[in-house]
Amino acid sequence: MFFSSKNDETKPLLSGKRGTKWNMCRLVKWTLIVICLGIFFTSLWFVISDYEYQTVSKKPQARHALHISSAVTTNNDYLKQCAPQVKCDPYAKYRSVNGSCNNLKTPTWGAANTPFLRMLNANFSDGYYELRKQTNGSALPSPRVVNINVFLTREKYRTDENNVLLLPFGQLLAHDLSGLSNDVPENEFSIVTDCCTDENARKTFSQCQLVVENPLDDPVYSKHNIFCMGLVRSLTSRNYSCPLYPTTFFNENTHFIDASNVYGSSESVARRLRLMEGGRLNFSLSDDGQMFCPFQEKKKFIEIERQNSSLQYDTGDPNNGNQNLGILVMQTAFLRFHNYIAFELSTINSHWSDETIYQESRRIVIGTIQRIAYQDFLPIIIGEDYQEIYGINGKNIYDPMMDPSMAMELTSAALRVLHTIIPVQLNFMNNDYKIESSENITDWMLRPVLLPVKDNFDKLLKGFLETPGRMVQPSYNFYISNYLFSFPKQPPYTGRDLLSLDIARGRDVGLQPYTKVKHLCGLPLAKKFEDLIDLIHIKDINKLKELYHSVNDIDLIVGLLLEKISDGAIVGPTTRCLISDGFYRYKAGDRFFYDVQGQPGSFTPEQLKVIKKITLGHVICAISNVDHVQEAIFKSIDHKLFSTIKLKCDNEFTLDFEEWTESNNRQEF
Numbered sequence: 150m151f152f153s154s155k156n157d158e159t160k161p162l163l164s165g166k167r168g169t170k171w172n173m174c175r176l177v178k179w180t181l182i183v184i185c186l187g188i189f190f191t192s193l194w195f196v197i198s199d200y201e202y203q204t205v206s207k208k209p210q211a212r213h214a215l216h217i218s219s220a221v222t223t224n225n226d227y228l229k230q231c232a233p234q235v236k237c238d239p240y241a242k243y244r245s246v247n248g249s250c251n252n253l254k255t256p257t258w259g260a261a262n263t264p265f266l267r268m269l270n271a272n273f274s275d276g277y278y279e280l281r282k283q284t285n286g287s288a289l290p291s292p293r294v295v296n297i298n299v300f301l302t303r304e305k306y307r308t309d310e311n312n313v314l315l316l317p318f319g320q321l322l323a324h325d326l327s328g329l330s331n332d333v334p335e336n337e338f339s340i341v342t343d344c345c346t347d348e349n350a351r352k353t354f355s356q357c358q359l360v361v362e363n364p365l366d367d368p369v370y371s372k373h374n375i376f377c378m379g380l381v382r383s384l385t386s387r388n389y390s391c392p393l394y395p396t397t398f399f400n401e402n403t404h405f406i407d408a409s410n411v412y413g414s415s416e417s418v419a420r421r422l423r424l425m426e427g428g429r430l431n432f433s434l435s436d437d438g439q440m441f442c443p444f445q446e447k448k449k450f451i452e453i454e455r456q457n458s459s460l461q462y463d464t465g466d467p468n469n470g471n472q473n474l475g476i477l478v479m480q481t482a483f484l485r486f487h488n489y490i491a492f493e494l495s496t497i498n499s500h501w502s503d504e505t506i507y508q509e510s511r512r513i514v515i516g517t518i519q520r521i522a523y524q525d526f527l528p529i530i531i532g533e534d535y536q537e538i539y540g541i542n543g544k545n546i547y548d549p550m551m552d553p554s555m556a557m558e559l560t561s562a563a564l565r566v567l568h569t570i571i572p573v574q575l576n577f578m579n580n581d582y583k584i585e586s587s588e589n590i591t592d593w594m595l596r597p598v599l600l601p602v603k604d605n606f607d608k609l610l611k612g613f614l615e616t617p618g619r620m621v622q623p624s625y626n627f628y629i630s631n632y633l634f635s636f637p638k639q640p641p642y643t644g645r646d647l648l649s650l651d652i653a654r655g656r657d658v659g660l661q662p663y664t665k666v667k668h669l670c671g672l673p674l675a676k677k678f679e680d681l682i683d684l685i686h687i688k689d690i691n692k693l694k695e696l697y698h699s700v701n702d703i704d705l706i707v708g709l710l711l712e713k714i715s716d717g718a719i720v721g722p723t724t725r726c727l728i729s730d731g732f733y734r735y736k737a738g739d740r741f742f743y744d745v746q747g748q749p750g751s752f753t754p755e756q757l758k759v760i761k762k763i764t765l766g767h768v769i770c771a772i773s774n775v776d777h778v779q780e781a782i783f784k785s786i787d788h789k790l791f792s793t794i795k796l797k798c799d800n801e802f803t804l805d806f807e808e809w810t811e812s813n814n815r816q817e818f
């Protein structure tokens with residue numbers, strides 16, 4: 150209205166070159182015009198200032214000097230060439246299962262089956278897909294040789310102030326944020342090919358380019374005449390009918406922290422995992438009636454059949470849910486927690502539909518995981534002070550300009566630095582703090598058969614809480630460095646080396662070498678090996694000199710593992726920089742983040758207060774028979790010395806969902 154009247158009124162003024170004769174009529178007319186203009190400009194001022202206020206709050210948050218940004222020009226190619234048209238409901242209260250429509254302007258941002266973000270351009274020797282070479286054109290050293298010479302023999306058997314629980318929670322988080330599958334070579338009869346044993350495979354299948362050569366003097370494998378580790382390359386966007394240049398990799402899981410490994414990253418998986426009754430998730434019962442993820446028939450496992458168990462669980466993360474007993478305990482814990490909340494909510498609101506209970510419970514579970522991730526987990530990894538300075542702790546920092554995608558450098562290198570905390574064994578402990586047994590993690594990979602037996606779930610949880618974790622150090626434990634996924638009913642040395650795998654994966658996805666990423670993080674550029682002295686010990690620099698042609702050839706994860714640990718953190722500065730960047734973006738780029746206000750999916754302020762109080766201790770108390778937990782849930786506390794620090798579940802960790810009562814008129818459904 151206002152603008153159209155403005156247009157009408159201003160027309161004569163703009164084209165006003167007619168002769169003037171001042172009369173009463175004109176005076177009245179001009180007085181009116183002046184008044185109108187006054188009103189117009191005053192209103193315009195208010196509109197502009199309000200608009201400015203709104204746009205300021207919608208602009209990217211003032212980024213701190215520590216923040217980094219992607220320097221890649223091809224990140225948006227997917228949007229231009231392959232992204233589907235997605236229609237979003239801006240008023241939807243619940244996040245979609247596949248993560249789309251979180252960002253209303255770029256609906257595919259953060260959705261499952263969309264590309265990982267690159268912080269630096271891909272580094273392939275042909276610019277497209279071939280593995281990186283050294284700067285002098287020669288092949289990079291075998292990842293196994295790098296492990297043997299730099300890391301393998303320096304393991305320290307020291308324990309940490311953090312407990313083992315940090316590990317499975319960290320892994321749960323890692324696989325919530327990221328999923329990249331192997332591109333398994335199959336022959337024309339769909340039979341999986343082993344790149345090591347099949348002579349022709351290495352020539353025929355490009356996927357086999359990643360096989361690792363074990364040296365003749367390998368301390369473990371050579372004794373058994375094993376000179377090849379059959380690693381394969383990852384699925385690329387081409388497998389999703391999206392040919393991008395250079396080769397681009399898709400995240401199969403939603404990039405957000407949204408418990409996608411509990412609920413699935415697609416509608417079909419989410420539907421399969423639901424009971425469709427009482428808002429609950431589907432489950433199976435063990436012989437003595439305990440709840441577990443649904444049992445599923447042994448399924449055809451990728452690569453070679455390495456699972457020797459008929460039992461597998463169905464989870465939202467088909468690739469990793471059964472990987473080891475630790476992550477399975479977490480999968481089970483959050484499945485139970487969902488069903489616990491669903492039961493509580495259905496008791497309070499007996500008229501709610503299955504859908505409402507499911508979505509509301511899911512929203513609480515996701516909020517809980519996010520809260521634990523940012524309040525309890527992350528400060529241990531990057532340091533409390535740094536997290537604060539970086540701006541990660543800011544409240545309600547949603548920024549629609551923020552790309553929430555997982556970075557390739559983070560998932561294929563920096564987050565994997567936490568593989569150093571994997572211990573050899575997991576302890577089964579009873580409520581009297583007695584270790585009843587211990588099992589090697591590597592003996593039970595993809596074999597979850599131990600979990601539903603007797604009280605093993607509770608005993609594992611208690612063991613996680615009470616066992617000091619492995620001290621972070623530049624070396625993976627010996628078992629995980631040699632015996633990962635050994636063949637069923639075969640000796641452990643038929644397994645692989647996780648560190649070789651991590652180095653190889655970095656090359657597979659085209660990561661830039663360590664020095665370039667370090668520089669992106671604002672740290673000094675290195676021209677010669679000696680320039681690394683600020684962060685890497687001279688002894689290690691000398692070892693690297695023997696392996697790599699130039700300082701600018703060092704694999705990213707190799708440099709990250711060798712960096713001196715930063716104050717207050719358990720990782721070095723480049724790892725910290727990449728993790729901080731990621732976790733800032735997964736928060737600021739998530740419209741459904743639990744503390745975001747003013748969105749259709751926001752918790753009420755009263756509900757938010759409840760969410761902010763739910764710790765992993767509450768979750769453990771709600772879903773297990775563990776009866777005491779410590780408030781600092783990831784800290785290892787000697788129960789003999791500090792028995793009073795352990796709090797009783799019944800007294801201290803009760804949950805109350807009264808704020809979700811519909812009759813409170815706080816909710817509209």
Ligand code: HEM
Pocket residue numbers: 315316317319320322323324327328329330473475559560561564565567568571590647650651654
């Ligand atoms: C017992 C504990 C763990 C084991 C046995 C384990 C093992 C593995 C294996 C075998 C892979 C696949 C490697 C590849 O093919 O490239 C992997 C990937 C990965 N791991 Fe771990 N891991 C563990 C814990 C953790 C933890 C605590 C973190 C970090 C908090 C972590 C972060 C990652 C990440 C980010 C990936 C890449 C995920 C993807 O995109 O698919 N892992 N891990």
Ligand SMILES: [Ca+2]
Pocket residue numbers: 324325326327402403404405406407408409410
């Ligand atoms: Ca996710």
